Each structure stands twice: as structure tokens, then as C-alpha cells.
Amino acid sequence: MVRRPFEDIVTEFGPTVLRVCRAVLRPSDAEDAWSETFLSAMKAYPELDPHANVEAWLVTIAHRKAIDLGRAVSRAPAPVAEVRDTGRLDHHDPDLWSALEALPDKQRRTLAYRYLAGLPYADIAVLLGGSADAARRAAADGIKTLRTTYPRDE
CATH class of the missing domain: 1.10.10.10 (Winged helix-like DNA-binding domain superfamily/Winged helix DNA-binding domain)
Structure with a gap:
């Protein structure tokens, strides 16, 4: 069986993967997850079983990337209006x-x-x-x- 070019896979399934990412993440994070999905898929594509369900495979990768990105975002420091003074240094010295x-x-x-x-x-x-x-x-x-x-x- 002849393997389809990866570019065709991106063209066909890219919108589906983006919808999945947008359903799970914020729009700005969804685009990052989409990119990460296809980067991972491109590396693994040569080893994929030619009879595999490519769409399900890509959605699984997207799901995992969305989880990873969601975790990273939840661990990131949150911006605050004002930094609290801990009093450990005398800022007026x-x-x-x-x-x-x-x-x-x-x-x-x-x-x-x-x-x-x-x-x-x-x-x-x-x-x-x-x-x-x-x-x-x-x-x-x-x-x-x-x-x-x-x-x-x-």
C-alpha cells in the first residue's frame, strides 16, 4: 500500500484537529496544540500502520497535546497587578x-x-x-x- 504524503494528511484532517483543540483549550493555546500535534505526527507518520485510522490517530495526539498544554498553562505564573512586598529587603535603603x-x-x-x-x-x-x-x-x-x-x- 502506498503511503499518502503527509501534506495531504494535514490538509484533510487539519480542520478536525483544530476543532478538537479549540473545544478543549483557549483559542491562542489551541493553535499551539494544533502545531504540536502535527509536529509529533510528522515524526511518527513513517512508522504508522498503513491501515490505521489516521483521523483517530491525529485526534488522540491532539488530545494528549491539549492536556500537556493545559497543564503547562495551569502551572504558569499568573500576572498580578502589584507585587507584594515580603519585607525581606529594605527597598528604601x-x-x-x-x-x-x-x-x-x-x-x-x-x-x-x-x-x-x-x-x-x-x-x-x-x-x-x-x-x-x-x-x-x-x-x-x-x-x-x-x-x-x-x-x-x-
């Missing part, structure tokens, strides 16, 4: 901000990830590159520098 801005980028980012976000050094190493030991060293160096450049009067 220009000397502190000047001292932080004077630090090398890696030290400043390491301190932010460690002391503001509470990330472990292993996660900081993944974000910034390098090892957990290097992140620990950058934090220690940053704190040491801050102790000399930002003296607080008790």
Missing part, C-alpha cells in the same frame, strides 16, 4: 542597593537566588552554570564584599 549593584553579576544573582528565593546551591548551579561548590563560593564572596561595602550601624 539606597546604600544597600548600591552595594548589591556593585557586586559582580554572578555573586549578585547567587545571593538573590539563595537568600531571596531560598534555592539550594545545587539549583543555583543549574541556573547559573558551574557547580554547587562554585555557587557556595560566589555567595560567600558576595557576603564578604557586602560586609565591607555596606556597613550597617547597629
Whole structure:
């Protein structure tokens, strides 16, 4: 049996797959799911049984892509009108901000990830590159520098 060109499959079943995606997701997300469906299908198409129900196969892929995209959207941070002040930093202390801005980028980012976000050094190493030991060293160096450049009067 001769396999149909994939372009013909997209032309014939594309509208059906888009309707399925739109029924499950928001319109902007539906188009992404449609694209992801056909990207996955294009990769798997050469291995598809020539007697398979192509429409059902595509709808199954679309269903799974819609679930994946829905989960990703539900986990994404939601925009807010105003960021709540946690009080962990004194935003009105220009000397502190000047001292932080004077630090090398890696030290400043390491301190932010460690002391503001509470990330472990292993996660900081993944974000910034390098090892957990290097992140620990950058934090220690940053704190040491801050102790000399930002003296607080008790």
C-alpha cells in the first residue's frame, strides 16, 4: 500500500484537529496544540500502520497535546497587578542597593537566588552554570564584599 504524503494528511484532517483543540483549550493555546500535534505526527507518520485510522490517530495526539498544554498553562505564573512586598529587603535603603549593584553579576544573582528565593546551591548551579561548590563560593564572596561595602550601624 502506498503511503499518502503527509501534506495531504494535514490538509484533510487539519480542520478536525483544530476543532478538537479549540473545544478543549483557549483559542491562542489551541493553535499551539494544533502545531504540536502535527509536529509529533510528522515524526511518527513513517512508522504508522498503513491501515490505521489516521483521523483517530491525529485526534488522540491532539488530545494528549491539549492536556500537556493545559497543564503547562495551569502551572504558569499568573500576572498580578502589584507585587507584594515580603519585607525581606529594605527597598528604601539606597546604600544597600548600591552595594548589591556593585557586586559582580554572578555573586549578585547567587545571593538573590539563595537568600531571596531560598534555592539550594545545587539549583543555583543549574541556573547559573558551574557547580554547587562554585555557587557556595560566589555567595560567600558576595557576603564578604557586602560586609565591607555596606556597613550597617547597629
